[in-house]
Amino acid sequence: MRAEVAIVGNGVAGTACAMRLAREGIRPLLIGPGLPVDRPPLTKSALADGVPRLLSDAARLAERGIDLLDGMVASVDLAACMLTVATEEGETSVAAERVVLTTGLAYRPPPIPGLDGAFVNANPHVFDALGRLLTSGPVEIIVVGAGLIGTESAATLAQAGHSVTLVDLLDRPLDRLHAPLPDLGRETLDELGVQFHGGVAIESATEYSLETAAHGTLEADVILAATGGVPFAPPGLAIDPEHLPLAVAADMLVPGYERAYACGDLVLVPHARFGAMRFPHWDAAIGTGEHVADSIAGNGGPYERLPYWWSDIGPRRLAEVGFAEAASTWAEEDGLHVGRNTSGEPVCVLVVDAPRRLREARAIVQDGA
Incomplete structure (x- = not known):
């Protein structure tokens, strides 16, 4: 089997990458078990009704020009962009022009x-x-x-x-x-x-x-x-687990390889402002997945998407813009919790039960750049 771009992992980052590539006219092969599925912990309804939420179905993916391969990658040769995938029918070899690793967390x-x-x-x-x-x-x-x-x-x-x-x-x-x-x-x-x-x-x-x-x-x-996850690399990949999450270049290329990319929870996000950061959240998975697709399509640039996460803890809505680890002090300012770095610049803002102020929070962090 041949593919323009083989995407290893059909979670949030892999699906976001595939969708963006398809819009750019590049046909991706999305590899993973079953259909693309959202992270159950972040789809609270999955805990309420016991049903994980799909990110897409086979018909919609086919309409967008995305191929699916139901299986697990058994080995990877990043230099040759060759994959061996274990499926119910047996092992399948995939020769790709480019490979994207989006295996996330185990x-x-x-x-x-x-x-x-x-x-x-x-x-x-x-x-x-x-x-x-x-x-x-x-x-x-x-x-x-x-x-x-x-x-x-x-x-x-x-x-x-x-x-x-x-x-x-x-x-x-x-x-x-x-x-x-x-x-x-x-x-x-x-x-x-x-x-x-x-x-x-x-x-x-x-x-x-x-x-x-x-x-x-x-x-x-x-x-x-619910004790958290650790970055997961496919079998056969010559990466020491101690070197995970994986440090990638600004264009998300895996160091030492010319046609292999990585994104999502597997990587240290190469942020233009905050530097290499670990940020295992849904929005970063989408952002880095789309950034890989842009790089492959020739539309790359620095990764500047502001870190962002939200959480519904019962009736309480928490949302945060920026990178909390860059803050050295925190203070409440006009009802928002603002984190500032050692230079006094706002680098992170926490919004509590005030979703309409999220745009204001984003502007505060952007103005501090």
């Missing part, structure tokens, strides 16, 4: 005995079983991990009528994020009736329980692991 529970049997709601395939449990009626759920995905998931499940306990080794939900996010997260969870336990060291787990060092045995009908 989500696995931490290496705790028994926890590998927990549901990982970032993996679409678990919804075959998880969806039936969540839609069968109110159940007791323990969510392990109180980062952004875990806190969002706990709030969504509580709103759906389930009894939810959220646990983390850290003392607060969203504890790795800047103020006032941890306090806002805890306040919202309390309002929704989510029980939060911090400082929980899990020693072992079963399908329905956690054994902890200081909190005894915690039991539930469902154990849901």
Whole structure:
């Protein structure tokens, strides 16, 4: 099989890249298991009704001039742009003019005995079983991990009528994020009736329980692991896992290769203003996917798209523009939470429950450039 551009990964970044290439008249081959699917943690309705949301279907992709190959890449030769893909019918070889790696993150529970049997709601395939449990009626759920995905998931499940306990080794939900996010997260969870336990060291787990060092045995009908993901590179790719996320050039080329690109959660985003940054969010997946397509089509330039993320934690809407890690100080300014760098420039703005002020927040960060 031959392809103008072979895209390895059919998530948000891969689909965005394919759509943009097709608009430029370049026919891509999108490779991945099944149809392109959105990230379940960010489609809260998937937790509410147990059904992951597709990014597109086969008919619409065909109309746009996008080919699909249902399978998993088994090996990659980036120098020759050759792929081996494992499908239900057997192995298929793909010779491409260019290759784009969009393999994103791999989500696995931490290496705790028994926890590998927990549901990982970032993996679409678990919804075959998880969806039936969540839609069968109110159940007791323990969510392990109180980062952004875990806190969002706990709030969504509580709103759906389930009894939810959220646990983390850290003392607060969203504890790795800047103020006032941890306090806002805890306040919202309390309002929704989510029980939060911090400082929980899990020693072992079963399908329905956690054994902890200081909190005894915690039991539930469902154990849901929301402990984050790590960048994932396809088998056969000569990249040391310690070198992930992958540093790419401004045009998203993989260093050392002339026809291989990478984007999405796999890469350090080469931002023109903020430098190489890890930013594993939906909007960056779209932005970097489209940036690769522009580079392939000859319309490339510096990557200047402002970092942006949002989160619905129950009824609370959080949105942030800019790069929080570039901020050295934070202060509330006219109802917005503004982060400034050591030179006093606004580099990030958090908007809480005020979506109409998002344009204002974006202008504040842009004016600080």
